Amino acid sequence: MKEGWRIAAFAVVIAVLVMALAPYIWIVLTSFKTRLDALADTPVWLFTPTLDHYPEVFIGKGYLPLVWNSAIVAVSTTLLSLAVGAPAAYVFARHRFAGQEDLFFFFLTTRMAPPIAIVVPMFLLFTEIGITDHLIAVIIAHTSFTLSLVVWMMRGFFADIPREVDEAAQMDGLSRAGTFLRVLVPMAAPGLAASAILCFILSWNEFLYAFILVAFEGRTLTVGIPGLITPHGTLWGQVAAVAVVATLPIIAFTVLVQRHLVRGLTFGAVKG
Amino acid sequence: MTVEFKDIRKAFADGTIALDRFNLAFDEGEFIVLLGPSGSGKTTACRILAGLEEPSGGSVWVGGRDITNLPPRHRRMSMVFQNYALYGHRSVYDNIAYPLKVRGAERSQIDGRVRETAAMLDISALLDKRPRQLSGGEAQRVAVARALVWQPEICLMDEPLSNLDALLRLQTRTELKRLHFELGTTFVFVTHDQEEAMTLGTRIAVLREGRLVQFDTPREIYRKPATRFVAEFIGRPAMNTIDGVIRDGQFRAGPLSVPAAGRPEGPVVMGARPEELAIADAQGPGAGLFTVDVVEQVEPDTLIFLKNGDTEIVVRALREAEELAPGAQVQVRFPEDGLHFFDPETGERIP
Secondary structure, three states: OHHHHHHHHHHHHHHHHHHHHHHHHHHHHHOOOOHHHHOOOOOOOOOOOOOOHHHHHHHHOOOHHHHHHHHHHHHHHHHHHHHHHHHHHHHHHHOOOOOHHHHHHHHHHOOOOOHHHHHHHHHHHHHHHOOOOOHHHHHHHHHHHHHHHHHHHHHHHHHHOOHHHHHHHHHOOOOHHHHHHHHHHHHOHHHHHHHHHHHHHHHHHOOHHHHHHOOHHHOOHHHHHHHHEEOOEEOHHHHHHHHHHHHHHHHHHHHHOHHHHHHHHHHHHHHO | OEEEEEEEEEEOOOOOEEEEEEEEEEEOOOEEEEEOOOOOOHHHHHHHHHOOOOOOEEEEEEOOEEOOOOOHHHOOEEEEOOOOOOOOOOOHHHHHHHHHHHOOOOHHHHHHHHHHHHHHOOOHHHOOOOHHHOOHHHHHHHHHHHHHOOOOOEEEEEOOOOOOOHHHHHHHHHHHHHHHHHHOOEEEEEEOOHHHHHHHOOEEEEEEOOEEEEEEOHHHHHHOOOEHHHHHHOOOOOOEEEEEEEEOOEEEEOOEEEEOOOOOOEEEEEEEOOOOOEEEOOOOOOEEEEEEEEEEEEOOEEEEEEEEOOEEEEEEEEHHHHHOOOOOEEEEEOOHHHEEEEOOOOOEEEO
């Protein structure tokens, strides 16, 4: 009986793994397939790999700067969200003020409207102040939704640190700002790391806002992909190549900070 | 340098009044204990002195200077918290060194002070550990070291022993007393444990419902409690208090009659410490007949719980009372010079 459960559990894990990994493996393979192999009616598993797509799209089509744009947007969004969100979360965790819970909930409501409903007014607003087609527009747009994430996650982290620690820091000679920056932030580092990764992933993968708000030089990597859908057909090999490159930083990041991420997600989120 | 609370009032946002017209003044070098039951305002008073809580009214003075609005970091006070409040991401060494570092001490000086303080608290071997690797007693020593390392003028302690188990609490208590003797720093110690207060304090401030009830040496507080509340709060077992009336130079409560010459007539509360009472062989002046209810052998003493109608008293006797069995009738003698009298309305001591 016990053995039976083990096999069942194992089967479920395998099923989930296949569902999660199959598309990814598919796209990795496609990025090395010739156009003929990629479009074959019966999927080809054994083929002569080609390395053409990567240089073609990144050098030939000039997609390399898009990687840089994505990086600037994702890193800036992450830093901005943490710089604004962490102090806000700290205040929510420590202080009592009128309308506190309403305001806290309001942060979440910013995520309830479908993004498509917000992006048009945002576009008009940004055009008005003249920042459309600049990366800053995408950074602000992305921060608008990552910020709520940071506030919600970090509140739990700060709430988990006993209030007496703040007070001990003040008795030890720190100001309130010093207490936050020099004691609370280091103590909440796992939470900050987890929030940072989520912000980075969300911003890096985001398509809609970036697509509407920038064109030409300011495009991010995700926005570049539709450019490969041409009137003569979709260049699947190049699409796959861009997609694979787009996943690399996320994979690297996640592997690097996996421990923080798991701890951060299970720890902060429960309390939030 | 005197520390002075002047007419301190503290009302919290939820309407509770923690302190009301609280006045207290004491001198440098003392070991002051703020003692009271929960909700008496003792912790609030300590936190107001630290600057962690802002009073709703009144002022705090140290050395003739009004420090009511001074932020905690400028008060030259340190604090030990009940839950230790160590910095979990730093080593024990760094925890202790932190106040020196923040206050801009020289690196060479920091190392010397940290090691010296650690040695004084017998935690030199723990310096490389992390707070989560420490036991409760060790963590508390680290917290004390952190509070004393930079030689503050006043060291505040908010129920620092409450999270320790009984034996460790006794050891740490003795150690704190020794530290106070060696350093001469002013200590302000908050507790609800009267035994801690009695053993540690040079003077004890007893608080009740946000007010100072009595401020005196442990001996005076024990021997001359200012109110019925103090009388019943200090000492274990508590002082026996009997509601009765004085008539014809006698205190009377039911069948009990005790000489109380020269006292004004009228209703009164009489108090007598359990060790002042004695089991008498025969009836005599100042004795009353009681029935033994329970006998507790608390070595080396015996606690005898007795009843007479509604009146219940405890007698603390040295072992000889062993043969007493529940139900036995005995005479209990109330010695005239060991009696306390309190006003039944206000609870105030009647001299």
